[in-house]
Amino acid sequence: MHTTYLFQKSLWSQYQQSLQKRNVPQKKWRWMVRWVQNYISQANKIKTGKTNKNLYSKKSLLGYLQELGRKKSVEDWQFVQAIEALQIFFCDLLKPSWANEFDWDFWKQSAKNISSEHPTLKREVPENSFQYEKKQKFTSISSKSVQNKNDDLFAKVRDEIRSRYYSIRTEETYLNWLKKFIIFHNQQDVAQMGEVEVKAFLEYLAVKRNVSPATQKQALNALIFVYREVLNRPLELGNFQRPRPKQNLPVILTRAEVHALLSKLTGVHELMAGLLYGTGMRLMECVRLRVQDINFGYRYIIVRSGKGDKDRRVPLPEKYYHKLQEHLCKVKEVHESDLSRGFGEVYLPHALDRKYPGMSKEWIWQYVFPSSRLSVDPRTGKVRRHHVHENSLQKAIKRAALKAGLSKRVSCHTLRHSFATHLLEAGYDIRTVQDLLGHADVSTTMIYTHVMNRPGVIVKSPVDM
Secondary structure, three states, X not given: OOHHHHOXXXXXXXXXXXXXXXXXOHHHHHHHHHHHHHHHHHHOOOOOOOOHHHOOOHXXXXXXXXXXXXXXXXXXXXXXXXXXXXXXXXXXXXXXXXXXXXXXXXXXXXXXOOOOOOOOHHHOOOOOHHHHHHHOOOOOOOOXXXXXXXXXXHHHHHHHHHHOXXXXXXXXXXXXHHHHHHHHOXXXXXXXXXXXXXXXXXXXXXXXXXXXXXXXXXXXXXXHHHHHHHOOOOOOOOOOOOOOOOOOOOOOOOHHHHXXXXXXXXXXXXXXXXXXXXXXXXXXXXXXXXXXXXXOOOOEXXXXXXXXXXXXXXXXXXXXXXXXXXXXXXXXXXXXXXXXXXXXXXXXXXXXXXXXXXXXXXXXXXXXXXXXXXXXXXXXXXXXXXXXXXXXXXXXXXXXXXXXXXXXXOOHHXXXXXXXXXXXXXXXXXXXXXXXXXXXXXXXXXXXXXXXXXXXXXXXXHHHO
């Protein structure tokens, strides 16, 4: 298709008709058209290794998106807008055979820029974190008055949590409960409050807010930590009755349901979801995988810094052995392209980039599932390619569950539950499953024995006798 044809008025008229059919607000039309025009003008500059007649191929589109993602001036929302404009252009007008199968959602979701509060970055304790945090805006604190009045307290709590290398999710949760506690008592000084105020807050959560026992216990643990470790005033709650959390049974998919779910996924999402089910990894463990963590020779994957900051080894599924190799070949091409343009760095934990300069550009440290675009690290100012945003897979699995017609609440963690249950049903002992899941106590793994289908153990209903 020749470029001059693409600029014909009739084509733009058809494109606007497509925008109208897709209910795109008319005020966005001109910007959508500009993105398509920008692609057409840039397509000739992209080295696809093919002749001009193939400028509108899948490879040409990928090259353009990668190039656009490297530009610091392009905001996240602009990048998503460009993808949406090109999706309509290819799917409604050009209609190549691959357009509808192209993973448009992956590119949209992974376009999110990295923030200083991202779970991966926040695992790292910055130098002089107390002074650093005072300059930053607490994303978990919505009330400016609470933030300003208790700035030093929040900074001390964060330092205390990070010095113990607690999970970043724990940090976010504890700070959030501290904020709610302060707001509940009309922003009184926390140091001047004590057991009476804590009990009143916990009773409010149970009686007025009707929270679950687990939620109330979480709030209690957060306040105990603040008073004991930061204020050096251990709480003496006396006869306060601690809640007993309810143990919920996990949602389990049958093997047929898992296959139905995976069949509705494509591209990188299919590979990631397949690894979640095939290895039992948690979502963030999969997202943070690095090239060196995959051992193709011995067919296993090393999960680094899992829950409790523990490493463990899980099997590499044979089904995804070659798919993963092919995927890494594509990732390596992107990495080499980044290096040729002066980029190619990746985030390293525990200040390894200072100890070993240049290590952040090595292939073995790159993420297995990288983002589609480069991001500016808010703490160092360096341009890096981070891992894909976890929301991308979460939304893809929810959509796939709807398409598959599953009448269960399916999430990424459901695949981990199904992994454990299916192994136990296959005859593997519970200690083996415990090691694969990374559970500290076998009692945690025992929950799956209550939902597995073992012939001879399931009680037959008397109505069927």
